[in-house]
Amino acid sequence: xxxxxxxxxxxxxxxxxxxxxxxxxxxxxxxxxxxxxxxxxxxxxxxxxxxxxxxxxxxxxxxxxxxxxxxxxxxxxxxxxxxxxxxxxxxxxxxxxxxxxxxxxxxxxxxxxxxxxxxxxxxxxxxxxxxxxxxxxxxxxxxxxxxxxxxxxxxxxxxxxxxxxxxxxxxxxxxxxxxxxxxxxxxxxxxxxxxxxxxxxxxxxxxxxxxxxxxxxxxxxxxxxxxxxxxxxxxxxxxxxxxxxxxxxxxxxxxxxxxxxxxxxx
Numbered sequence: 001x002x003x004x005x006x007x008x009x010x011x012x013x014x015x016x017x018x019x020x021x022x023x024x025x026x027x028x029x030x031x032x033x034x035x036x037x038x039x040x041x042x043x044x045x046x047x048x049x050x051x052x053x054x055x056x057x058x059x060x061x062x063x064x065x066x067x068x069x070x071x072x073x074x075x076x077x078x079x080x081x082x083x084x085x086x087x088x089x090x091x092x093x094x095x096x097x098x099x100x101x102x103x104x105x106x107x108x109x110x111x112x113x114x115x116x117x118x119x120x121x122x123x124x125x126x127x128x129x130x131x132x133x134x135x136x137x138x139x140x141x142x143x144x145x146x147x148x149x150x151x152x153x154x155x156x157x158x159x160x161x162x163x164x165x166x167x168x169x170x171x172x173x174x175x176x177x178x179x180x181x182x183x184x185x186x187x188x189x190x191x192x193x194x195x196x197x198x199x200x201x202x203x204x205x206x207x208x209x210x211x212x213x214x215x216x217x218x219x220x221x222x223x224x225x226x227x228x229x230x231x232x233x234x235x236x237x238x239x240x241x242x243x244x245x246x247x248x249x250x251x252x253x254x255x256x257x258x259x260x261x262x263x264x265x266x
Contacts, residue, residue: 006050006071007039013057014039016173027056047073060175061235079232082116090226090234097224101241103257105219111171111236112180113140121253125150125212140240141168145187155209155216163207164188208242215252218245 004012014024021039025032035053037043045053050071054064065075082091098106098119105125107118114137126134130148141164143149145157154160165188172180210217224239244250 004070005041006045006067007041009063009067009070010050010053010057011039013054013059013063017057019057024053024056028052045071047071047076051076058174061229061232063175065232077230077232077235082233082237087231087233090231094237094239097239097241103253104242104244105253106239106241107140108237108239109140110233110238111175111177112137112183113168114138115140115143116237121257124256125153125210139183141183141187150210153210153212155211156207160208161188165190207245213252215248217249217252219243219249220245 014021019027021035022032025035028035030049030052034043038045038049038053047068050067050073051064054067059067061077062079065077068075078086080087082094094108094117098108098117102119102121105119105121107122108116110116129143129150130146133143133146133149144154144164145151145161151157165184168180168184168188171177172184208219208221210219219242221240221242224241226234226237229235244253
């Protein structure tokens with residue numbers, strides 16, 4: 001395993017962000033010479049300097065800890081499971097967002113697209129999924145694209161695959177990850193059939209058409225993240241909320257929610 005100095009790691013992040021030493025120095029309010037000395041190992045940065053540079057480079061919290069360790073300092077950011085007592089307020093917030101989005105589907109997932117929480121509107125879509133795909137951790141990308149999962153329901157599967165591919169490519173560009181790269185290679189490597197799908201320039205609105213229970217449901221989704229997390233788990237959690245794209249789809253979910261409420265009554 002290759003061990004990198006803090007200077008080498010900072011240089012890698014600077015190149016990843018396509019910044020010159022001068023541009024980084026100006027953003028961090030330090031001299032370009034100091035940035036150069038840190039990167040070459042001729043100057044040992046303080047923990048505060050490491051974090052200042054990391055902040056300007058938009059380094060994820062997990063990798064900020066790696067920078068601190070490489071510089072000889074203790075990690076600054078904890079990583080606790082979402083059900084940890086210290087994260088109870090954050091977990092409650094996620095649950096509130098998911099519940100408030102009903103009767104429309106919403107779910108929360110981590111940096112590797114493993115689902116950590118869903119609302120009730122998601123549950124009916126799991127009914128015909130192969131049980132093997134529902135063994136923890138349940139991966140949203142695999143669930144969406146595997147023929148044993150949601151893939152048979154997705155009318156515009158090629159377009160959805162393009163959206164996943166675009167998002168994960170950008171994610172890997174921001175923060176490389178071996179497991180996420182393996183997931184990409186397994187499920188998202190371009191195929192000849194993708195040539196006919198549309199080019200997705202933005203995933204603010206995600207087109208998806210599902211054929212479910214004899215209906216054609218058209219939905220788009222939005223992504224919500226925590227604004228200023230100080231815990232690695234929260235830094236890596238995202239909430240995907242699905243919205244009906246037409247009146248017919250909205251009516252389906254509203255009726256389904258009414259059925260669920262009635263069934264829940266004694």
